[in-house]
Amino acid sequence: MARAQWEVIVVGAGPGGSTAASRLAMAGVDVLLVDKERFPRDKPCSDIYGPFGARTYQELGVYERLLEAGYRYPSVILSSPDYTVISGPNQKGLTCPRRIGDNLLKENAARLGAEVWEECWVHDLVTEDGQVRGVKAKYQGEFVELRCKLVIGADGSHSWVAKRLGLFRDHYDQVYLAGRAYFAGCNPPLREVEVHYDPGFTPGFVCLSPHPAYGEVVNMGVGIQMSKYVNSALNAEEMVRKFVAESPHGAKMRGARQVSRWMGWRVPSAGQIGVNHAAGALLVGDAGSFVEPFILEGVASAVRSANYAARTALEALEDDDFSAASLARYAEKWEAKMLPQLKALQGMAVTAADPEAFNQAFQSLKDNPEAITRVFGM
Numbered sequence: 582m583a584r585a586q587w588e589v590i591v592v593g594a595g596p597g598g599s600t601a602a603s604r605l606a607m608a609g610v611d612v613l614l615v616d617k618e619r620f621p622r623d624k625p626c627s628d629i630y631g632p633f634g635a636r637t638y639q640e641l642g643v644y645e646r647l648l649e650a651g652y653r654y655p656s657v658i659l660s661s662p663d664y665t666v667i668s669g670p671n672q673k674g675l676t677c678p679r680r681i682g683d684n685l686l687k688e689n690a691a692r693l694g695a696e697v698w699e700e701c702w703v704h705d706l707v708t709e710d711g712q713v714r715g716v717k718a719k720y721q722g723e724f725v726e727l728r729c730k731l732v733i734g735a736d737g738s739h740s741w742v743a744k745r746l747g748l749f750r751d752h753y754d755q756v757y758l759a760g761r762a763y764f765a766g767c768n769p770p771l772r773e774v775e776v777h778y779d780p781g782f783t784p785g786f787v788c789l790s791p792h793p794a795y796g797e798v799v800n801m802g803v804g805i806q807m808s809k810y811v812n813s814a815l816n817a818e819e820m821v822r823k824f825v826a827e828s829p830h831g832a833k834m835r836g837a838r839q840v841s842r843w844m845g846w847r848v849p850s851a852g853q854i855g856v857n858h859a860a861g862a863l864l865v866g867d868a869g870s871f872v873e874p875f876i877l878e879g880v881a882s883a884v885r886s887a888n889y890a891a892r893t894a895l896e897a898l899e900d901d902d903f904s905a906a907s908l909a910r911y912a913e914k915w916e917a918k919m920l921p922q923l924k925a926l927q928g929m930a931v932t933a934a935d936p937e938a939f940n941q942a943f944q945s946l947k948d949n950p951e952a953i954t955r956v957f958g959m
Contacts, residue, residue: 587613587696589894590716590729592703592742594620596634597866597883598735599686603641604891606694610898613727615701615718617736620687624679625761625844627788628800629774631881635673637888643689644673650685651677652793654774660830661943662780662936668773674881676774676790676800706732706745706862712903713746713861731903732862733890735883738847740868746859750870753808755853757785757877760817761802763792763841767833771799776876777830778943784809784933786876787824789834798840804848804877818843850874851882851923852930857915858908863890871915873923874930882919889914 591602594616602614638644653675658668691697707715715728734742743749771791785805825831849870857869866883893911
């Protein structure tokens, strides 16, 4: 191992971590980006790189590459338990298999100057005098200590960084079970992103994401509140089969064939979001529960939180102050810009538990196109 000291170490090379590392590298910061996986790696997700992240991808010089590898869908269609449908145009959001899109973002961080270590498993933090001073990891067969002034935890929904900081949250009413598989043979071919809050999933949904450039496969997934799922008689795969067989919105998938295995994962929604900073450390993306409630859009939220983390890191580096009081500026940034939308979506998530109230709320949204755009980013 050639070196063991950096200004900032970012743990996790998904969209949030790669964005934070990219921003810092562009500003001339000596930054190390590590991930436990070897890229490209598969990632269970709806494969949606939502419009709220598009400006960042453009600023980082990677949007066109994402678009070339993916598909800019024309609109998003949502339906309620009584099958009321609302839709809105998409400007710059796109679908792209996470195996491909995340690798593009990671490679772009390296192109911009970040040092990148793959297959580097971070299992603990280096802490001295109550402040994080680095990470403990296993890399190239050795257990090592990597030192820095600031750690940014972007290591996903089971974040070791969050756990070691005592900031890991797991409230079952605010955590969702999500699962997805790929299917071929959708008839007619899918072009829009569809999100259906079907009666069988309340409070939850089925999402259909198109991939025209990849043999017309469709990513079909489910998101359901964990507190409901643990008491359900059906598992996630059986729920999706029921949706396909019984829902009018599932009709197009009845002749489709499954072409991948099912993958499941834990999604911590921002309904449980709290403190995401400590002395010497910040949390972004799923590690900090930055997942939009109700629609469970996590990629764009990870990117947005990473932007604010990077700005906070630059200020802390300039001041040479990494105390919890100094890093509290992170909360001021993301709360000012992200919290209003997160609260609106959390309100929808709470309403979704009552199908009748949910149907009424959906009808109100249908009559207010500006609200749809403001809440969903369409």
